[in-house]
Amino acid sequence: MNPFRSIVLLAALLLSATAGRAQQVSVVKFGELQKRLSRQNDTTYVVNFWATWCAPCVKELPLFEQLNATHANKKVKVLLVSMDYASQLDKKVKPFVLKRGLKSEVVLLNETDPNSYLEKVDPKWSGALPFTLIWNGRQHKRATFEHEFTPAELTAEINKFLL
Amino acid sequence: MKKLLSFLTAFAALVLLSNFVTGPAGYQVGDKVADFKLKNVDGKMVSLADNKAAKGYIVVFTCNTCPYAKAYESRIIELHQKYAPKGYPVVAINPNDEATVPGDSFAEMKARAASKKYPFAYLQDATQEVAKTYGATRTPHLYVVTKQGADFVVSYIGAIDDNSEDAKLVKTKYVEQAMTDILAGKPAATSSTKAIGCTIKWKKA
Numbered sequence: 001m002n003p004f005r006s007i008v009l010l011a012a013l014l015l016s017a018t019a020g021r022a023q024q025v026s027v028v029k030f031g032e033l034q035k036r037l038s039r040q041n042d043t044t045y046v047v048n049f050w051a052t053w054c055a056p057c058v059k060e061l062p063l064f065e066q067l068n069a070t071h072a073n074k075k076v077k078v079l080l081v082s083m084d085y086a087s088q089l090d091k092k093v094k095p096f097v098l099k100r101g102l103k104s105e106v107v108l109l110n111e112t113d114p115n116s117y118l119e120k121v122d123p124k125w126s127g128a129l130p131f132t133l134i135w136n137g138r139q140h141k142r143a144t145f146e147h148e149f150t151p152a153e154l155t156a157e158i159n160k161f162l163l
Numbered sequence: 164m165k166k167l168l169s170f171l172t173a174f175a176a177l178v179l180l181s182n183f184v185t186g187p188a189g190y191q192v193g194d195k196v197a198d199f200k201l202k203n204v205d206g207k208m209v210s211l212a213d214n215k216a217a218k219g220y221i222v223v224f225t226c227n228t229c230p231y232a233k234a235y236e237s238r239i240i241e242l243h244q245k246y247a248p249k250g251y252p253v254v255a256i257n258p259n260d261e262a263t264v265p266g267d268s269f270a271e272m273k274a275r276a277a278s279k280k281y282p283f284a285y286l287q288d289a290t291q292e293v294a295k296t297y298g299a300t301r302t303p304h305l306y307v308v309t310k311q312g313a314d315f316v317v318s319y320i321g322a323i324d325d326n327s328e329d330a331k332l333v334k335t336k337y338v339e340q341a342m343t344d345i346l347a348g349k350p351a352a353t354s355s356t357k358a359i360g361c362t363i364k365w366k367k368a
Binding site for chain 2: 053054056083085087112113114115116118119125126127128129130146147148
């Protein structure tokens with residue numbers, strides 16, 4: 001095989017490997033998540049709690065995905081926290097993330113007792129999914145939403161942080 | 164005087180505003196509940212006042228379709244089997260809008276109750292007014308109400324236990340812990356807990 005052909009082949013292999021790689025889903029305990037929820041800087045964080053079994057959550061996921069593109073040049077960071085059981089990571093969550101081609105960072109919260117952490121995420125969260133937290137430390141602004149967004153509502157709420 | 168008046172006005176506005184911001188959150192522990200009249204899967208209307216022997220009820224907002232409600236279904240049946248003989252039967256209420264979730268229609272509720280042999284009333288909250296009055300947000304969402312005189316008073320709100328996925332791995336049975344206190348005539352030491360659940364499917368405005 002000539003060297004040029006093998007380089008092309010290698011490049012093609014590398015490319016397909018990168019393109020086909022699924023978004024990683026890391027499994028976190030609440031302590032780790034809590035550190036991320038307490039970040040206070042000039043980034044606007046959008047953290048959405050969802051699950052593959054939650055129909056309204058699945059329906060609104062594209063809205064959060066779109067934020068990455070719409071605000072690519074602004075400091076906006078989306079984190080999708082899957083509330084699926086850890087036992088469903090390989091069976092449900094990873095295939096779902098791959099199939100939907102999710103670009104946002106996805107973590108799975110591996111805790112069994114919601115009563116131990118819901119209050120710490122936000123006292124206003126009663127435990128219904130979806131739940132979304134938006135905050136910006138620099139602006140001292142924080143908002144929570146225990147319902148599914150309409151596209152217009154999410155845009156309006158994000159703009160409160162970006163304007 | 165004028166100063167005082169403007170201060171009072173501002174204060175009143177602030178109180179009004181804070182009420183508006185927090186909103187009517189539904190019942191809290193200690194609140195008297197309003198009775199309801201909802202249709203059971205057997206076609207009969209059910210109210211809390213109907214069962215004269217009841218010392219209270221375990222009122223649980225649940226449904227056919229939510230994975231968490233399904234995960235807890237047999238545990239809810241067990242709660243009834245354990246506490247109905249002690250005067251606290253389960254009353255299950257499905258608050259989901261059947262236009263949004265066809266799987267929670269009255270016909271589907273009847274089918275579910277029959278196939279799982281529900282030993283308790285399974286009521287449809289067709290107008291969703293009862294769920295709103297209670298402040299229920301998710302399925303399952305559980306309330307223990309205790310009879311005090313002619314009224315029923317909220318004694319516990321929240322979770323069933325600390326492991327929805329696997330009943331065998333449960334360490335704390337929150338509602339049973341509360342029931343132990345309540346049956347001993349004491350207020351529940353832990354009277355309010357939180358759990359994950361499916362958001363109630365409200366009617367489209």
